[in-house]
Amino acid sequence: MGIELSLIWAVIIAFSVMMYVVMDGFDLGIGMLYPFFRERGDRDVMMNTVAPIWDGNETWLVLGGAGLFCAFPVAYAVVLSALYLPLMFMLIGLVFRGVAFEFRFKASEHWRHVWDKAFIGGSLVATFAQGVVLGAFINGLPVEGDQFAGGSLDWLAPFPIFCGFGLVAAYALLGCTWLIMRTEGPLQERMHDLARPLALVLLAVIGVVSLWTPLAHGAIAERWFSLPNLFWLMPVPLLVLLTFQQLLRSVARYDNAKPFVLTLVLIFLGYAGLGISLWPNIVPPDVTFWDAAAPPQSQGFALVGALLIIPFILGYTAWSYYVFRGKVTHDQGYH
Amino acid sequence: MEALDLARIQFAFTISFHILYPAITIGLASYLAVLEALWLKTEKEVYRDLYHFWLKIFAVNFGMGVVSGLVMAYQFGTNWSRFSTFAGSVTGPLLTYEVLTAFFLEAGFLGVMLFGWNRVGPRLHFFATVMVAIGTLISTFWILASNSWMHTPQGYEIIDGRVIPVDWLAVIFNPSFPYRLTHMAVAAFLATAFFVGASAAWHLLRGNDNPGVRKMLSMAMWMALLVAPIQAVIGDAHGLNTLQHQPAKIAAIEGHWSNDEPGPTPLILFGWPDMEREETRFAVEIPVLGSLILNHSLTEPIPALKDFAPEDRPNSTVVFWTFRIMVALGLLMIFTGLWSLWLRWRGRLFQSRAFLRLVLAMGPSGLIAILAGWFTTEIGRQPWIVYGLMRTRDAVSAHSVTQLSVTLVTFVVVYFFVFGIGLVYVLRLVRKGPVPHEGRETNDGGAGRPRTPARPLSAPEERVDEG
Numbered sequence: 001m002g003i004e005l006s007l008i009w010a011v012i013i014a015f016s017v018m019m020y021v022v023m024d025g026f027d028l029g030i031g032m033l034y035p036f037f038r039e040r041g042d043r044d045v046m047m048n049t050v051a052p053i054w055d056g057n058e059t060w061l062v063l064g065g066a067g068l069f070c071a072f073p074v075a076y077a078v079v080l081s082a083l084y085l086p087l088m089f090m091l092i093g094l095v096f097r098g099v100a101f102e103f104r105f106k107a108s109e110h111w112r113h114v115w116d117k118a119f120i121g122g123s124l125v126a127t128f129a130q131g132v133v134l135g136a137f138i139n140g141l142p143v144e145g146d147q148f149a150g151g152s153l154d155w156l157a158p159f160p161i162f163c164g165f166g167l168v169a170a171y172a173l174l175g176c177t178w179l180i181m182r183t184e185g186p187l188q189e190r191m192h193d194l195a196r197p198l199a200l201v202l203l204a205v206i207g208v209v210s211l212w213t214p215l216a217h218g219a220i221a222e223r224w225f226s227l228p229n230l231f232w233l234m235p236v237p238l239l240v241l242l243t244f245q246q247l248l249r250s251v252a253r254y255d256n257a258k259p260f261v262l263t264l265v266l267i268f269l270g271y272a273g274l275g276i277s278l279w280p281n282i283v284p285p286d287v288t289f290w291d292a293a294a295p296p297q298s299q300g301f302a303l304v305g306a307l308l309i310i311p312f313i314l315g316y317t318a319w320s321y322y323v324f325r326g327k328v329t330h331d332q333g334y335h
Numbered sequence: 336m337e338a339l340d341l342a343r344i345q346f347a348f349t350i351s352f353h354i355l356y357p358a359i360t361i362g363l364a365s366y367l368a369v370l371e372a373l374w375l376k377t378e379k380e381v382y383r384d385l386y387h388f389w390l391k392i393f394a395v396n397f398g399m400g401v402v403s404g405l406v407m408a409y410q411f412g413t414n415w416s417r418f419s420t421f422a423g424s425v426t427g428p429l430l431t432y433e434v435l436t437a438f439f440l441e442a443g444f445l446g447v448m449l450f451g452w453n454r455v456g457p458r459l460h461f462f463a464t465v466m467v468a469i470g471t472l473i474s475t476f477w478i479l480a481s482n483s484w485m486h487t488p489q490g491y492e493i494i495d496g497r498v499i500p501v502d503w504l505a506v507i508f509n510p511s512f513p514y515r516l517t518h519m520a521v522a523a524f525l526a527t528a529f530f531v532g533a534s535a536a537w538h539l540l541r542g543n544d545n546p547g548v549r550k551m552l553s554m555a556m557w558m559a560l561l562v563a564p565i566q567a568v569i570g571d572a573h574g575l576n577t578l579q580h581q582p583a584k585i586a587a588i589e590g591h592w593s594n595d596e597p598g599p600t601p602l603i604l605f606g607w608p609d610m611e612r613e614e615t616r617f618a619v620e621i622p623v624l625g626s627l628i629l630n631h632s633l634t635e636p637i638p639a640l641k642d643f644a645p646e647d648r649p650n651s652t653v654v655f656w657t658f659r660i661m662v663a664l665g666l667l668m669i670f671t672g673l674w675s676l677w678l679r680w681r682g683r684l685f686q687s688r689a690f691l692r693l694v695l696a697m698g699p700s701g702l703i704a705i706l707a708g709w710f711t712t713e714i715g716r717q718p719w720i721v722y723g724l725m726r727t728r729d730a731v732s733a734h735s736v737t738q739l740s741v742t743l744v745t746f747v748v749v750y751f752f753v754f755g756i757g758l759v760y761v762l763r764l765v766r767k768g769p770v771p772h773e774g775r776e777t778n779d780g781g782a783g784r785p786r787t788p789a790r791p792l793s794a795p796e797e798r799v800d801e802g
Contacts, residue, residue, distance in 0.1 A: 058405065059438055065408040070431040073423025080412025080419075081732035087413055088742045091406050092749050098402050099753045106760070106797070146420050152738055294424040295499045302428035309435045 005299040009071035020060035027054045029175020031123020049182040052324045074292040075282040082141045082148040090129035097122030128164040135163030140285040166205035173198040177260040195251045341739035356400035362527020363393040364468040388769040394794035418730035433477035440470035483512035514573035526701025528558035533698025536691040547769035560672035582638035584715035587651040590615035594639045600625035608651035649717045661707040
């Protein structure tokens with residue numbers, strides 16, 4: 001029974017993190033695109049495309065955190081204490097951005113630029129910190145006696161920093177293609193123009209990560225390149241390349257919704273690729289999610305609530321996206 | 336300063352900031368439910384006006400609580416990783432239930448409550464308000480279950496150095512839980528009542544007199560009159576419960592060091608408990624009263640700090656004073672309630688400037704009392720993080736002083752900036768005051784309406800700054 005519960009919880013947490021990356025990804029991305037659009041009207045439209053929904057997106061981050069605490073306390077303890085500084089900067093960035101979001105709409109002309117800067121800064125810091133967290137996590141966290149045994153600045157290494165920049169590019173592309181879908185006219189055209197270079201940067205990032213991780217970690221190389229795994233897993237990189245090719249074509253053809261969908265596919269493939277590299281570790285390189293599991297009494301107790309309420313959250317999320325679908329124009333305010 | 340101290344200060348800082356918002360949210364949610372019930376029953380416009388006025392303030396508060404709560408979901412792992420490993424299987428699920436309750440609330444009923452006035456029938460809207468009010472209390476339930484378990488743990492086993500829950504009912508309904516839950520919920524109601532009362536007093540003092548303002552003051556003062564004494568009774572019961580389960584905390588609160596001389600314990604009104612000298616200096620005391628209050632006895636002494644090894648004593652200097660601040664504010668609240676009754680009887684409730692000045696000054700009293708009370712109970716639990724099971728110094732993550740200093744300073748700067756502006760915004764809304772007939776023009780929007788999103792902070796339309 002213990003193993004199945006752990007597996008269910010691992011899926012719930014992986015799903016929450018995935019939902020978070022996809023959904024908060026594009027609204028953080030908008031913060032990163034802000035510097036390219038100086039005009040007030042454009043900025044209003046950009047923010048209005050996510051204003052009705054962004055706060056629900058962060059729900060998944062809290063759920064992921066709480067779920068990890070309850071189902072895998074050891075992993076929660078190790079990962080959060082190991083990545084203390086980047087996580088703190090992520091939280092502070094998110095606090096800043098969240099408040100900037102709200103007060104920008106309520107600020108007078110005189111103060112609005114302050115909230116714009118807070119929005120850009122908060123989004124950038126939060127995203128970069130998330131990338132660093134991801135990179136350091138992939139690099140592995142040494143564990144002794146259920147506690148993190150590495151140094152407090154281990155994350156300050158080339159690979160995590162690279163992942164920080166990589167995630168900025170990924171979220172920027174998500175934000176950009178989201179805006180292609182949700183805007184029109186000159187603003188949409190400029191987004192189309194931005195999408196191509198951003199996609200190429202992301203392709204380079206994924207390429208570098210795909211080479212760097214197996215070269216640095218024998219276990220990851222083993223997972224991908226040993227037989228028969230190689231044949232089973234080959235579709236993943238091939239699909240990535242195919243999606244990229246489609247994405248570039250679709251951007252060049254000035255498609256509307258397709259670039260965003262393809263970017264989502266890309267993010268999902270990247271996420272799946274990382275999952276394949278790390279499975280079944282919840283703290284790489286060698287703590288599996290079974291090792292880190294809470295007793296079945298705890299996992300079972302909390303699972304009842306999670307299974308009752310998560311469908312409800314999903315339904316509500318889908319409904320609010322449905323309600324706020326369609327193009328956002330310059331004369332429409334969401335506040 | 337040690338890393339342990341910094342980790343504790345950081346946690347205390349972030350959670351102290353956070354708790355202020357939920358406290359007002361809990362109180363306002365129930366206040367709004369009462370206002371709407373009165374509106375439905377009497378159809379007097381003043382209740383509808385007040386409902387819409389306080390709804391905006393509720394919305395801002397809720398939003399701020401969510402933002403500051405995000406940080407709390409991570410603090411246990413980042414700052415207290417050894418605690419999380421040791422006790423995560425108990426506190427983790429309780430916290431998860433709190434998160435799920437809050438999301439369920441936000442997803443289901445908050446949108447209807449904030450933006451649905453014209454979109455659903457009055458009864459359904461009232462139902463949504465009541466559900467939000469109940470939801471805030473359920474959230475309180477889970478958080479206080481988790482916290483109370485750390486004070487009076489039961490229903491567990493320890494296997495391989497980790498806590499394993501055996502009986503969830505025993506875990507949740509642990510001995511201190513009923514007292515702590517009622518004490519906190521009532522504290523939230525009182526804090527809100529005094530905040531509402533002070534808002535009314537401010538308007539009356541400036542000559543802005545209308546039926547809405549008067550109704551606010553009147554309702555707040557009924558709360559003070561009836562509920563502040565009840566809180567004193569609950570507090571007394573909570574104290575007796577603490578005496579039974581955490582005698583060292585009581586000894587520290589009372590600044591009582593030794594039972595070498597037989598006989599009843601005096602009550603020290605004021606003094607300076609000195610941890611080094613093991614005595615309370617400059618003590619002003621009333622004989623026998625300590626025994627009378629805590630043991631309801633004229634002879635039996637209360638526990639003394641020297642009965643406990645020095646490393647097992649909580650810091651008496653701090654809890655002695657935080658406790659007295661809380662009690663003094665509680666007594667002032669009772670006094671305010673009694674004075675209001677006297678003035679009401681004499682028909683001068685809305686005119687007496689001295690009284691209105693007191694009510695205005697008492698505006699933050701409930702929140703300060705809540706903080707003082709939490710400082711008392713949490714510092715009084717030291718040196719334990721889980722009472723009798725794990726010491727705080729064994730629970731902390733291995734961060735350096737530099738790391739903790741950098742993050743602490745950042746938190747302080749960001750919180751004062753962000754939540755300072757939040758506070759300014761709330762006060763700006765209060766300053767506008769309830770305007771007669773404002774309930775007629777309601778904020779129609781939210782999910783399903785093209786122009787307004789269902790975010791809490793988009794409910795008020797007022798500007799945050801001048802201009």
